[in-house]
Amino acid sequence: MLNPDRYFDPAPDVRDLARELYGRAARLPLVCPHGHVDPRLLAENTPFPDPAALLVIPDHYLTRMLYSQGVPLEALGVPSLDGTPVETDSRRIWRRFAEHMPLFRGTPSGCWLRHELADVFGVDEPLSARNADAVYDRIDAQLRTDAFRPRALFERFRIEVLCTTDSATDTLAWHQQIRDSGWTGVVRPTFRPDLAINILHPEWPAEMDRLAALTGRSIVDYRTYIGALEARRTFFRGMGATATDHAALTPYTSRLSDHDASAIFARARAGEATPADLAAFTGHMLMEMARMSVEDGLVMQLHPGSLRNHNAAVFERFGPDRGCDIPVATEYTRNLQPLLNAYGNDPRFRLVLFTLDESTYSRELAPLAGHYPALRLGPPWWFHDSLEGMQRFRHAVTETAGFYNTAGFNDDTRAFPSIPARHDLCRRVDANFLAGLVARHVLELDEAQELIVELGYGLAKATYRLP
Amino acid sequence: MLNPDRYFDPAPDVRDLARELYGRAARLPLVCPHGHVDPRLLAENTPFPDPAALLVIPDHYLTRMLYSQGVPLEALGVPSLDGTPVETDSRRIWRRFAEHMPLFRGTPSGCWLRHELADVFGVDEPLSARNADAVYDRIDAQLRTDAFRPRALFERFRIEVLCTTDSATDTLAWHQQIRDSGWTGVVRPTFRPDLAINILHPEWPAEMDRLAALTGRSIVDYRTYIGALEARRTFFRGMGATATDHAALTPYTSRLSDHDASAIFARARAGEATPADLAAFTGHMLMEMARMSVEDGLVMQLHPGSLRNHNAAVFERFGPDRGCDIPVATEYTRNLQPLLNAYGNDPRFRLVLFTLDESTYSRELAPLAGHYPALRLGPPWWFHDSLEGMQRFRHAVTETAGFYNTAGFNDDTRAFPSIPARHDLCRRVDANFLAGLVARHVLELDEAQELIVELGYGLAKATYRLP
């Protein structure tokens, strides 16, 4: 069912080259420098519960599409925050999902799922209403075996390193448990201080309390706050982190004077900060995070441009990360000028930029990455992590930024068993892109052979400073 | 002259698949849920006047291109508003047009015209200065026959349903005449209240008078105004309408309080409304139109982002719709949030969105349509209703929104004899797109076979709630 030439250009010359290039990348270990797998999975290593709980309920790529066609999230077992009853029968959820498989035609979710079913679970027939129960039973039975526990899959997937994403005040206890277990799988945390910086978030005061408790310091003012964040970065580095990650509605950066930063921080602690304070403080803290990265060597990732929780009704009932985050146009050239002027020429600094606004690929991101030594372009993000999206990225950025200013692949997923499918899709797209360049005599074959290994393996390690 | 494989990918594997898929859509009836054909044509069913009056003078896609290369609109017989004399000899207009055919190389107008000449009029030779007179004579002779009257063409074109676009204060007398005639062709009106909402338009007071006269109500305040619009929607539904249509410079939406809406309406009636009032009122009335759609089930269409009448000199001499409307960048994520939060989760509501800003396809429109149940993406609009434009649309939106959140095809034309050419081009592009997915093993052939019928026929009917 999985055609060995899938995703390649059907023109025979290109297909043959793509096949040969893909062959050089297909079995390389997986480097996963950015993602959202819960480290508890690998710490506890208990079996996954059932097919729906593993593959459907937590995957907002799937549930949003069904929701868009009238299937209530309740019927898909998405847990509600407000006590609304939701479906709890996993088999019924699975059947509902299977009935709607045509919705995923032509989508990356459809491609990943097909790969996952075939390659991880040996299910070669397309999932449909007709075979829903049989497929459920087959997967369910496998999930009860040791070979399908998280660590076994990690090894079977040939994951060389998996980086998680962790709040600045995460104790990293699950990471510690993994280290203590004697298991040889490499799992690294990533420092993501979004909540600690979001001075208007209702949870921010509690986050400050956690920050104080974990660092054994009173967070009495801006100076002690910065010190506590630096201490947490040091702790994360000690636990193996090589990177930080930052979300923001815009990539606005601008350094405040110590006086102004201190004043905003004091207002925030007093519960008197304004939206303008938040914007100024966020722009300042990105500068501070870059400054700290220069000093401690953690690679800085920036993911801007998503307007979170667009649908208030869904957010209120089901909370965040339910497929209701919608991109907005994003400006990088002016917004990042202060940060890049301050740190972009420094060889110690590394910034990996992402976007949901593809119009910036050729207009802003590739020209910036083709100039500033500190900058690398992250792979196509979220909606664009797809067959077409990855092609558009390579077509739009390569001529201006080259290959070596791009960061390799991120699977960026919480869906652990989809990891091989995602890397495989990317390696196929890259192989096909390189094949097209060879077929048009832009590249020599030996250059493409070297590049496919870089794109599928080497650049991710180098970009994220992974040993 | 019309190659049977036209517009298909030249790679043999894809071409063969495209041919097979297109074959399944080629003879499906035409569903025309949005367009600008004058219902009078089909009510009176009198012969079309002559080739230039039918094919050149009213088609601003053609006249704008000749104008851009220095041919005065006067020489093309475009009627002037200011008494400027214009060419009245249809044969001379036709010759002028024929001489400039090279301008349409590579354009959809060129593709449509070639199809129309060959398929409707049996003219297989490319139109040129050399054969202009002969082609004129041949078309002219046919237009005098009964087989080329509007209803005969409607039937020959296999049009299942044709929706027109009608002002809120249109009496729909031509629609009534069609119904009364006993002819079985299905022609439906569409409720387009742009003028009734545009409180700064010089014609708005007269529109209010018409609204009062047609509904037998005094439009004394905002409340009676809303009541009168609701009455007109009821009338349109009774005449077969299944949809409304709305143009706006931006898709800004925001509900006003009754008090504020009433105050703006009162200022408008007093001739004292400001541009800020117009913007606020337009954003509010889009909310109201959505509210009414929830209640009466009319599908709401929104066509934002065209800056009308960019060229003042042409507008003054020739009026609107002369090819002088130029797109502007358009923002959907934030602008539509109020409307989608209020009504986007309601299964009774259906909103079809259009854009002239292709950068929004993957950034905003596909993510929105891949989440909100009420939303469907309209087909590529206007400049983008073309071979390349339709390909870009499918490539940009499918992976995030899927196929089933798109609305099928609109021919959106006032050029009645071009309707089959437009549907044919779209069906070929869709067949070719699906063929590419099959050739790359993203879709199975049976899935593509099912989809081509949906894209070419089923989705338009379902989206527009056509029986």
Add this chain to the structure above:
Amino acid sequence: MLNPDRYFDPAPDVRDLARELYGRAARLPLVCPHGHVDPRLLAENTPFPDPAALLVIPDHYLTRMLYSQGVPLEALGVPSLDGTPVETDSRRIWRRFAEHMPLFRGTPSGCWLRHELADVFGVDEPLSARNADAVYDRIDAQLRTDAFRPRALFERFRIEVLCTTDSATDTLAWHQQIRDSGWTGVVRPTFRPDLAINILHPEWPAEMDRLAALTGRSIVDYRTYIGALEARRTFFRGMGATATDHAALTPYTSRLSDHDASAIFARARAGEATPADLAAFTGHMLMEMARMSVEDGLVMQLHPGSLRNHNAAVFERFGPDRGCDIPVATEYTRNLQPLLNAYGNDPRFRLVLFTLDESTYSRELAPLAGHYPALRLGPPWWFHDSLEGMQRFRHAVTETAGFYNTAGFNDDTRAFPSIPARHDLCRRVDANFLAGLVARHVLELDEAQELIVELGYGLAKATYRLP
């Protein structure tokens, strides 16, 4: 090493057509209506110094890419303004460059360089660390021969006309020297008054002094300033200029009253102009330049949307044009409305528009060019003057603007020996684009045969009114 089918679609049907079409353009003379070659080269006609000084040091496309990967500009011999010592050994610079050739994989610089080495210097082997010295020696030896002097190369390249870009206060002495020399090569100046209009530039007062000296007039007020600029345009026309060129951060245009323009000019002369004055004055002077173009027939070029000198540290050390100019989103529809309303319908006026914001191709530029008689779209600019960029341009604009509203090719380069490579790449891309249209039966072969000569030769001459 240079494959005769390079850059063509690998599908055999398209490739064969592309080869046939390219064959009709390959040997046409080169028309170079916009570029930055120093006329002194052709006036003095002295040998080029050495391979690094000719091919590496002045080419910011190359040095920026090496800089982005950590090679200091100092090590590449880029002259510093602040006394920082830089590498002066050309052979060492060349080696450094050669070692980093993999950075140019998939870039237009890589394509051009390969063509240039093979076709101009007979170096067929890919440049690398291994052969750096041998290639250096080979080029260096040739540069000492008369056959590689500028005029000899100009003739060997079959350049029919080469337009330079010259400040409004350039004496055009080198141009005069070329004319006086009796050499038959045609070199024309282009009037670029950016500095004379930039009232906040530190050099502006000196520019006013030069303007006064060259025109023999006192620049005492706005009226005399305008008169002096008109006098310089007349001088440039007398020296063979057919065009002007204008850079601006945005294409904002708006006419000031004489009173307001005079007041701003007076403040500027007093050193008291503000940034708002500069913006208003720039928008006004674009109107004035258009007005003068209507009167004197010089073709007006506008290159907006580059934020210059983004990297302050590099700018301070190395000055402008070092690869630190980054594009910003650009708006044309509203910004150009005043200018196009005033002059866009006038047959005497010709405006050639450029962009670095590809999202405007289909949204704004093609609709504008497909309507206004004065407007032509310049070829893909700067980062987009590339294999993919030129394809995107044709795909995005052709359907709306047609071919005949585009301006043909500009090589736009200061790198004299790269000129043939740039024209060749463009002719191949155009041939391949046309071949794709023929293969999909959008164009007939004879139409494409006519068009390839227009795109590769005729349109540039016609657009720029070159005799």
